[in-house]
Amino acid sequence: MPRISVTVDGIRYDEEVEPRLLLVHLLRDRLGKTGTPIGCDTSNCGACTVLLDGRSVKSCSVLAVQADGCDIVTIEGLSTGGTWHPMQRAFHEEHALQCGYCTPGMIMAAIDLLHDDPDPSEEAVREGLEGNLCRCTGYCTIVRAVRRGAREMSQEQEGVATS
Amino acid sequence: MTEQLDAGVVARQIKESDVLGGPGGGREVGRARRRKEDARLVTGRSQWTDNIQLPGMLYVAFLRSPMAHARITRVDTSVARTQPGVVAVFSGQDFAAEQGSLPCAWPVSEDIVIPDHPPMAVSEVRYVGEAVACVVATDRYKAADALDAIEIDYEPLDAVTDMTAALDEGSPKVHEAGNKAFTWTFAQGDIEAAFRDAAVRVERTFVQQRLIPSAMEPRAVVAQTDGDAFTLHSATQIPHILRVMLALTTGIPEHKLRVVAPDVGGGFGSKLQVTAEEVLCLLITRRLGKPVKWTESRSEGNLTVHHGRDQLQRISVAADADGRIRGVKVDLLADMGAYLMLVTPGVPLLGAFMYSGIYKMDAYDFTCTGVFTTKMPTDAYRGAGRPEATFAIERIVDELAAELGMDPIELRRRNWIQHTEFPYTTVCGLTYDSGNYEAATERALALFGYDKLRAEQADRREREDPVQLGIGVSTYTEMCGLAPSRVLGSLSYGAGGWEHASVRVLPTGKVEVVTGTSPHGQGHETAWSQIVADALGVPFEDVAVLHGDTSSSHKGMDTYGSRSLVVGGVAVVQACEKVKEKAKQVAAHLMEASPDDVEFTRGEFRVRGTGTSRTIQEIALATFAAHDLPDGFEPRLDADATFDPDNFSFPHGTHLCAVEVDTETGATRIRSYVAVDDVGNVVNPLIVEGQVHGGIAQGIAQALFEEAVHDADGNLLTTTMADYLLPSAADLPAYTTDRTETPATTNPLGVKGVGEAGTIASTPAVVNAVVDALRPYGVRDVPMPCTPERVWRALGQARTPQSTDGGLS
Structure with missing residues (x-):
């Protein structure tokens, strides 16, 4: 069985995996990273989105062997020293979740979206999150949250830059 | 504020500090509290059923029928049993003696046909996806692999997927007793006279397409046993009802069965069910003595989570020349699918009393026939019966307005119940306790900029602009707060509609609330904390809400039908009242005063007219110590309450939608959407806004995007999210929302x-x-979902001279 080495939320794991094992099953069933849920089997819903080497991927459409040597961040690795990531705070503040099942993927996808567009318009957020489905909120509060998160992230970065 | 507002402006006025004035003028009720639930949900610490891993756990995978209707002639599991990691393989025959029949709790008529519904098919399958065998293996991949090694022979039987065809004499029979499950009728007033004497009669047939509820969390079940008692974790809305039903179905005594609904990722009615997989996982764990888990894939779920809607509505309305509605007639066919599940036949009845909407009329006549087809059973889906009824009446009122050449708002004004007329008993026999349709409509018209949009519409029509503007009106009410137990009894439902709450005051003054409601996104932990904080004068943070586990919350009727706050929240209030009364006795005793002289405000008992007081926390500790309590006082402040409402509740509101329809491509774009809802007093405006937004999105999805499609052989063609179009953020507009109270x-x-x-x-x-956008072209209806193709075809048909629907209106 192939042997892979991955770093997940700052911890290195060396694992023997079947070539067909999906990254999301490695995360959930082997590493106990159950914060990343599975919502579909056709990579439409985006609930399983994680960051792989800094960019968002749907972890149901990546094989664990493809993640060999990669650095993965899941929703569980976002907060630092007990402080939530600004995007987590924004989702809470704007009531951008109800059942919360899509939320981990939505937050990870939103963070990646800001890589390319740090201050997205409402339309840009809607287009950018097209690959993440939510059945509860109707998306308005998610759009607000992403834009709020974006503002707070850029403020934090400015704070870092000037300190 | 009469100008049209940017989407979301109203909502953004909600602030943390808002106190919108709830009952009793409390500090917490009415406040836009951020939710307690969020902390675990935004950090990935939530407890979904599929997260559970137990030592020695086995994984179940189901083999499902590839045919809509067939006899099972041979099952061979011998090869599958030899596959690596496979612990057991079962077919329907293996469970035949013990699996019982999945329950239907709503036998709506005396002569209803309730067919036997084995959780795993034994001799015949009646829809694609019905479980026919299962593999139990050491991991989920191995279980899925071994399914391929099970051999099953089928003798195909004819499928019937169309309700009307299913009622034909020569139709293939889904069950031996035939394809009619029941007929249910209701009539009030002289319908013949109403139609005979009316100046105008309009009839339409509307198709409520079949929908797939699509909660984001797929179903999952974990079953375990210690050899005597059983624990079942399930992604369910109804742990309490499920426990009773599973006990009755499997023979496991109720007191030996614990059901837990941990974090549940949405339901919308789809998890208001007793499922085959829940029963079978219990039976498997009973056989093997090992914990087992089953988690569905999405494509498995699209096939086998109960579907919603699927009704054919023939509705006619009779009115005077001035628009006064005289009567409404409804003839409904409701597709049950292949079996009657938990409340399948009751869904159309929940709509039966809502076809008069907010309007006054003399007569009403309703007939519903439940029909079997070889498709997945239907059951509750967000609104359950009431969206169908509201759609039909609101659509036909717009059609009547067109027939009369009258503005649809004006026609509604002439017919709706005036705010001075409440309480009002409708032609359907319901008593609407309160409402103000005028106020909600005025507000909505102002936010929408109705007159301006009508002017633009006229201009576009004049110019023959290829992109036409349409304006849609919906002045709805609904029947919520399910439900008064007596009413449910009179409709032959198998249970009551009360709700339970317990309030436990801990020695340190912290409070635990145990509720019988079972939230799956609704925010009960937050809202119930707000209610208790006000009622007992304790900090919001000092309240914990326990739910969803029959071992901690032993009694409840769970969450569906907009009932949790209206029934469950009231039970919480009533339990708090009892706690306060007990605490007052202790406070009076400690302060050496008569209880009659003690008043309670914001967590403090005070002897009237003096400076002597005790906090509720002090009383809690004194009660715990029990050193100095009134003679005969039982040393506890805890209290229970079970609330059974006398009546339903009737939220209402006015929704206005403007669309741009490209008459060349058929594409529809929602340009603006205004919703003014009256849901009575509000506990948490943030949660209310969220519910309204999400609800609108699901309703738009039915109107424009979603449809479960079967081929003539009964194969579901929309088994994945790639085929069944759930709208994304890019597909939906922003909404302008406001409320009247x-x-x-x-x-x-x-x-x-x-x-x-x-x-x-x-x-x-x-x-x-x-x-409305297409009416100048002679279009009188577009079947849902109004896809570009359907719009385009409707235009084409209307433009064809021989079309019966043609002609400018």
């Missing part, structure tokens, strides 16, 4: 419920808008 008079909180309002209201608003 007319408190319900039938419960002490004055609340009405909000979970289903948006879905009920929005579908007709959108379709009315699409049809």
Whole structure:
């Protein structure tokens, strides 16, 4: 069985995996990273989105062997020293979740979206999150949250830059 | 504020500091509290059923029928049993003696046909996806692999997927007793006279397409046993009902069965069910003595989570020349699918009393026939019966307005119940306790900029602009707060509609609330904490809400039908009242005063007219110590309450939708959407806004995007999210929302419920808008979902001279 080495939320794991094992099953069933849920089997819903080497991927459409040597961040690795990531705070503040099942993927996808567009318009957020489905909120509060998160992230970065 | 507002402006006015004035003028009720639930959900610490891993756990995978209708002639599991990691393989025959029949709790008529519904098919399959065998293996991949090694021979039987065809004499029979499950009728007033004497009669047939509820969390079940007692974790809305039903189905005594609904990722009615997989996982764990888990894939779920809607509605309305509605007739066919599940036959009945909407009329006549087809059973889906009824009446009122050449708002004004007329008993026999349709409509018209949009519409029509503007109106009400037990009894439902709450005051003054409601996104932990904080004068943070586990919350009727706050929230209030009364006895004793002289404000008992006081926390500790209590006082402040409402609640509102329809491509774009809802008093405006938004989105989805499609052989063609179009953020507009507040008079909180309002209201608003845009071309209806192709075809048909629907209106 192939042997892979991955770093997940700052911890290195060396694992023997079947070539067909999906990254999301490695995360959930082997590493106990159950914060990343599975919502579909056709990579439409985006609930399983994680960051792989800094960019968002749907972890149901990546094989664990493809993640060999990669650095993965899941929703569980976002907060630092007990402080939530600004995007987590924004989702809470704007009531951008109800059942919360899509939320981990939505937050990870939103963070990646800001890589390319740090201050997205409402339309840009809607287009950018097209690959993440939510059945509860109707998306308005998610759009607000992403834009709020974006503002707070850029403020934090400015704070870092000037300190 | 009469100008049209940017989407979301109203909502953004909600601030942390807002106190919108709830019952009793409390500090917490009415406040936009951020939710307690969020902390685990935004950090990935939530407890979904599929997260559970137990030592020695085995994984179940189901083999499902590839045929809509067939006899099972041979099953061979011998090869599958030898596959690596496979612990057991079972077919229906293996469970035949013990699996019982999945329950239907709503036998709506004396002569209803309730066919036997084995959780795993034994001799015949009646829909694609029905479980026919299962593999139990050491991991989920191995279980899925071994399914391929099970051999099953089928003798195909004819499928029937169309309700009307299923009622034909020569139709293939889904069950031996035939394809008619029941006929249910209701009539009030002289319908013949109403239609005979009317100046105008309009008849339409509307198709409520079949929908797939699509909660984001797929179903999952974990079953375990210690050899005597059983624990079942399930992604369910109804742990309490499930426990009773599973006990009755499997023979496991109720007191030996614990059911837990941990974090549940949405339901919308789809998890209001007793499923084959829940029963079978219990039976498997009983056989093997090992914990087992089953988690569905999405494509498995699209096939086998109960579907929603699927009704054919023939509705006619009779009116005077001035628009006064005389009567409404409804002839409904409801597709049950292949079996009757938990409340399958009751769904159309939940709509039966809502076809008169908010309007006064002399007569009403309703007939519903439940029909079997070889498809997945239907059952509750957000609104359950009421969206269908509201759609039909709101659509036909717009059609009547067109027939009369009258503005649809004006026609509604002439017919709706005036705010001075409440309480009002409708032609359907319901007593609406309160409402103000005028106020909600005025507000909505102002936010929408109705007159301006009508002017633009006239201009575009004049110019023959290829992109036409349509305006859709929906002035809805709904029947919420399910439900008064006596009413449910009179409709032959198998249970009551009360709700339970316990309030436990801990020695340090912290409070635990145990509720029988079972939230799956609704935010009960937050809202119930707000209610208790006000009632007992304790900090919001000092309240914990326990739910969803029959070992900690032993009694409840769970969450559906916009009932949690209206019934469950009231039970919480009533339990708090009992706690306060007990605490007052102790406080009076400690302060050496008569209880009559003690008053309670914001957590403090004070002897009237003195400076002597005790906090509720001090009373809690004194009661715990029990050193100095009144003679005969039982040393506890804890209290229970079970609330059974006398009446339903009736939220209402006005939704207005403007669409742009490209008459060359058929594409529809929602240009603006305004919703003014009256859900009575509000506990948390943030949660209410969220529920309204999500509801509108689901209603728009029915209007424009979603449809479960079967081929003639009964194969579902929309088994994946790639085929079944759930709208994304890019597909949906922003909404402008606002509220009017007319408190319900039938419960002490004055609340009405909000979970289903948006879905009920929005579908007709959108379709009315699409049809309104196309009306100059002679289009009188576009079947849902109003896809570009359907719009384009409707235009084409209307333009064809021989079309029966043609002609400018």
